[in-house]
Amino acid sequence: MTSLGIGLIGTGYMGKCHALAWNAVAAVFGDVARPRLAVLAEHSQELADRKARELGFERATGDWRSLVTDPAVDVVSVTTPNAFHPEMAIAALEAGKHLWCEKPMAVRLEDAERMLAAARAYGKVAALGYNYIQNPIVRLIRRLLDEGRIGDVNHVRLEMDEDFMADPEALFTWKSEASSGHGALDDFGVHPLSLVQALFGGVRRVCGHMAKPYADRPVEGGARRPVETYDIASVLMELENGASGVMALNRSAWGRKGRIALQLFGHKGSIVYDQERMNEVQLYTAEGAQETQGFRTILAAPHHPPYDRFIPAPGHGLGFNDLKIIECRELIRRIGGEAAHLITFEDGIRIERTVDAIARSAHEGRWVEVTGG
Amino acid sequence: MTSLGIGLIGTGYMGKCHALAWNAVAAVFGDVARPRLAVLAEHSQELADRKARELGFERATGDWRSLVTDPAVDVVSVTTPNAFHPEMAIAALEAGKHLWCEKPMAVRLEDAERMLAAARAYGKVAALGYNYIQNPIVRLIRRLLDEGRIGDVNHVRLEMDEDFMADPEALFTWKSEASSGHGALDDFGVHPLSLVQALFGGVRRVCGHMAKPYADRPVEGGARRPVETYDIASVLMELENGASGVMALNRSAWGRKGRIALQLFGHKGSIVYDQERMNEVQLYTAEGAQETQGFRTILAAPHHPPYDRFIPAPGHGLGFNDLKIIECRELIRRIGGEAAHLITFEDGIRIERTVDAIARSAHEGRWVEVTGG
Amino acid sequence: MTSLGIGLIGTGYMGKCHALAWNAVAAVFGDVARPRLAVLAEHSQELADRKARELGFERATGDWRSLVTDPAVDVVSVTTPNAFHPEMAIAALEAGKHLWCEKPMAVRLEDAERMLAAARAYGKVAALGYNYIQNPIVRLIRRLLDEGRIGDVNHVRLEMDEDFMADPEALFTWKSEASSGHGALDDFGVHPLSLVQALFGGVRRVCGHMAKPYADRPVEGGARRPVETYDIASVLMELENGASGVMALNRSAWGRKGRIALQLFGHKGSIVYDQERMNEVQLYTAEGAQETQGFRTILAAPHHPPYDRFIPAPGHGLGFNDLKIIECRELIRRIGGEAAHLITFEDGIRIERTVDAIARSAHEGRWVEVTGG
Amino acid sequence: MTSLGIGLIGTGYMGKCHALAWNAVAAVFGDVARPRLAVLAEHSQELADRKARELGFERATGDWRSLVTDPAVDVVSVTTPNAFHPEMAIAALEAGKHLWCEKPMAVRLEDAERMLAAARAYGKVAALGYNYIQNPIVRLIRRLLDEGRIGDVNHVRLEMDEDFMADPEALFTWKSEASSGHGALDDFGVHPLSLVQALFGGVRRVCGHMAKPYADRPVEGGARRPVETYDIASVLMELENGASGVMALNRSAWGRKGRIALQLFGHKGSIVYDQERMNEVQLYTAEGAQETQGFRTILAAPHHPPYDRFIPAPGHGLGFNDLKIIECRELIRRIGGEAAHLITFEDGIRIERTVDAIARSAHEGRWVEVTGG
Structure with missing residues (x-):
């Protein structure tokens, strides 16, 4: 196990989450070398210095x-914000570095393809x-x-709802500017689609509505x-495995804070x-005596x-940040040449293409095939 | 309050439910005259006699x-089964009787229109x-x-799921024959659509998938x-009030027994x-201190x-059959010329037209307007 | 099946509930003769007349x-209110009638024994x-x-909580007068104890706290x-089957409306x-693969x-009033000489004795044996 | 902010949890100096070396x-296991070190007092x-x-249940030897009692049952x-604030994995x-219109x-290990002379005395005062 040198660009929500993961991964797993937190970049040297100190990076x-x-x-x-991903990611890859880029790949599909x-x-x-797939x-x-x-x-039902745009x-x-993307679809939809990707493999056809x-919304000074962008998106889907699906996304859903809900129906049970x-x-299986069948809650x-x-000990609960620690270890294993459970660019592009197909479908009011599956 | 004479055709699931309601309505409400359970019809005199005795009807x-x-x-x-509704309903109306017909109106839209x-x-x-709207x-x-x-x-999300077709x-x-209808859509969809009707007024455009x-399924003797018919239906909708909607129906949903789920999102809260x-x-309102906002469970x-x-006393619980007693009282009040909360044929036809539009949409793979709203 | 003639004394909460049950029992079950709703008694002829009309009784x-x-x-x-039970029950029994008396038997144990x-x-x-045991x-x-x-x-845990005394x-x-009884203990405790009786058979020793x-509470005019009485009661118990138990009762429990909660722990699972x-x-059984064990919700x-x-159809839900219909049919069967699932005076006295033992225990601050099990 | 040097004794369940907290605390909070993970002790040099490497300690x-x-x-x-706490804790204090000792303080009350x-x-x-109080x-x-x-x-109800002794x-x-303590009471009860301590301040009188x-249980070879020890404990309590309470503990509760349940009833609401x-x-407050009151789920x-x-972002969830990170930061602040939310030995001794009083009460079958509150 050789120790990896880590560079972190960005220290916001996900930047801190990455930093915590890099800090913790070796102690949690005990089977990967402790990474060296080498360099941290922020948009000013001053901010970078402060964050490096807090987050434990050697240089800034x-x-x-x-x-x-x-x-x-x-x-x-x-x-960093999605708009910066393409330039930074490509520069890092060109420099021969391994890359751990936050989702989605890019605002525009053509950038993701690049x-x-x-x-x-x-080849890195x-x-x-x-x-979420690491849970x-x-x-x-x-x-x-x-x-x-x-x-x-x-049959599959997917929902993702939060309320940060509900007021x-x-x-x-x-977030309400077209330049940020479509709205809930790309801001959100990639998460449930990553679960589809991890569990079933992909989407064949879509029909979207946004x-x-x-x-309108108020701006400073009182005008509106x-x-x-579209804070709500709803999608009919046919998956590659033949299942029918529905995906509903709403970032103006009062009361929902981090809902990503799955309902999976099979010929012998449901999840x-x-x-x-x-x-x-919750797991339901059509097994045993009918009178004691029911959805069981597995902790x-x-x-x-x-x-x-x-x-x-069971039932004590992991947290959101722990998922990133798991992802971090999968990444380290993959870098080390081992099999790992990750969404790479090869998989991620399918998510981006699905998002793109849904957006086109919604604008054109018709079913659209997801290309290049 | 003059007492109404009741005729009941059919004594299956819903027939018994009607009979229980006619038996109980006066005692529960105390403000309607006790109906006379006059005549019960079944497909044989013998069965009719037995059921009349059990259910308290005078004649059979x-x-x-x-x-x-x-x-x-x-x-x-x-x-009776849906296929019999048109003939019986029209005959009863022609005979000058008031009518309480189980949903849906008919298997085919043209019969419902008749x-x-x-x-x-x-004029009855x-x-x-x-x-369900009576709950x-x-x-x-x-x-x-x-x-x-x-x-x-x-934004509105509707789901209805049971598992009687899941095996x-x-x-x-x-139920798997085309002559019975489309499948989950008309077997089920009319229930959530009745809630849309009762709560919001109607549906403007739909895009369905079945x-x-x-x-295939086995037949006696081993062949398949x-x-x-389609046990699963999924629908994108635009409601007349401008809201977007999703409706998902599945009568092969293992573990679901009587799920009719609503999620209603407004600009100030959710239900x-x-x-x-x-x-x-569950009610969420974006009121008061943020740190104590949450979905509240109202019993x-x-x-x-x-x-x-x-x-x-609160929190003691009504049952499914009680809803029919409430509906029965609403019917009696309407017959008495009072305002009542009911889905009449005037309202019900809009549900049937929506179902028809969804089915056409699914077959043609495109959005369809609901006509004659 | 000969038809029973019914006399109803009292038309409050439980009186109406009895009336609804007598009205419905034959139609629901189809295996008992339709009772004749013969006479209804209230404290005035006028009220009795009106209630007889509403509830379907022949005479008043x-x-x-x-x-x-x-x-x-x-x-x-x-x-009627509990204080009237002894006199009315004994009079009815003396007159050779079968009796269906609301719980508890009486305010004082000696009356219950009589x-x-x-x-x-x-011998009736x-x-x-x-x-509740009929659910x-x-x-x-x-x-x-x-x-x-x-x-x-x-091990058994029992809770019963409502909030009608919470303000x-x-x-x-x-309800706050000593003449009404102990408080939550007899007002409430008899319900969970009836479940203990029905499920396990009885209680051996108790240690209570009230x-x-x-x-104090306000009276008209502003004084207090x-x-x-004690709106809260808590009890340690040893059951006759050897299990340890806890019972907690609170009729001032804000937010609880009809909570009667059981937790039953066995050597192979829990309910x-x-x-x-x-x-x-909810049922948990320590069976099958550990990784999919969980409490299952059976509808x-x-x-x-x-x-x-x-x-x-499954999962459609019974209501509180339906339980009384079931109890009514059990009563009719018992009167007809059949086995039935009922709490008779023979069983009920054990509940009353347990209540009495708990009250003594609480007043004396020590464990007390339940006598005459 | 001067950096603290950390010594860790033990690397089991809680040892790793401490190590993760010491690793993460600075990056999570950004307001405390990054601790130096100085020395790790295990019962052999070899194990200590391996664990130091995994958990990031400098020496072993x-x-x-x-x-x-x-x-x-x-x-x-x-x-380390509870039996070692007194010797190690006292040695560390004597050596002038600050101490972070896992609960409970000791197996025997006299050791805890020492x-x-x-x-x-x-004075450290x-x-x-x-x-759990850090959540x-x-x-x-x-x-x-x-x-x-x-x-x-x-009124307060406390439950703690797991199933590691259920088979x-x-x-x-x-765990079944008397030398380990009383059983569920001290193994478990200290956790809900710590919540009582943090929320209400202490317990005045108790009446316990174990x-x-x-x-019996099998031993190797087939004998039994x-x-x-007592895997179940049930307690009636009077709190110092005058509230009545019930505490129920069960470490053989099939299906419960990490249940610590509180029910708090006040004169205006419940939690x-x-x-x-x-x-x-869940929070219920008796405010606003009755028809929309309900327990609200706050995420x-x-x-x-x-x-x-x-x-x-809200609703994304912390995990069990995160609570220890919070506790770690409170400890660092307290060491730095700041106010902090911690259970120190001064508070913890009250928990131990309560446990001791409950055990005596259970053995003697009577109410016992908690001494030296």
């Missing part, structure tokens, strides 16, 4: 380009930050599916500005999951690896 | 036509059995909407027969409901009329 | 003594209104216990009067139940008799 | 006594590992109580050995919490500090 820079070429850096964490091309060209690991409970779901516990899945009197921000709950209660899953436990690396 | 007949013209009958309950024409022509009350909790939802507690509703090895029955979880826990509703109680007519 | 009287001796009456429903003596002396069926879900629990699904039960500024009523959440969700039960369904007599 | 030793006197160590984490005396004598911070949701509960949101609390055929271990679900869903709490969010230091 106000110039991310110097980070990606720094010889002490083996892996670059890109956690990123994929760079990953292919330079290019992983995306899709941490031991989601791994349990995959295992239950693999073992045929609910049989062949024929109609909240000031107009960049809606604006609020036509028309909203350009129901909600990320807001991320340490449990996360050591026999759901790698929960055991965090806590030796 | 093996000929439903004699029932609808019987002078002792003022109201006819039609609870039924509506008859209701209009003969023609009500449909959409009992005091659903009435509370309507009241919360009317009072603006969650503001303008901009792929269950024998092929008439799926067969199982291509192709399934002709979540599931018929499997029919005595409670059915006497201050949610007409719960109070059943039980004077 | 302002004199309950005439009812209990009326030759048309075979069974007397006693649903009632039992009368029941023994006159003397049943108590303990409807098909509670019957399922008993069956699961009988089948050993959770093994030998070694400290609600006016002083008779508390007053509010020392000391509260004499959890809450009357506020009376159509479901009431036709394979949980006699749910099937109400509704042929 | 097989001799814990050398650790507690090591000049590089400022704080000693004691995470530990307290040492802490007082040497002596904190106990009671991490932002528990802090929210305390704040709601302080703000009077549910008014004066008059009667699991081999006899030290039970053995299984009389009598169980000496319900369960550690198995540690990111949510952990950034406005519940210090959740915000982990995740800037």
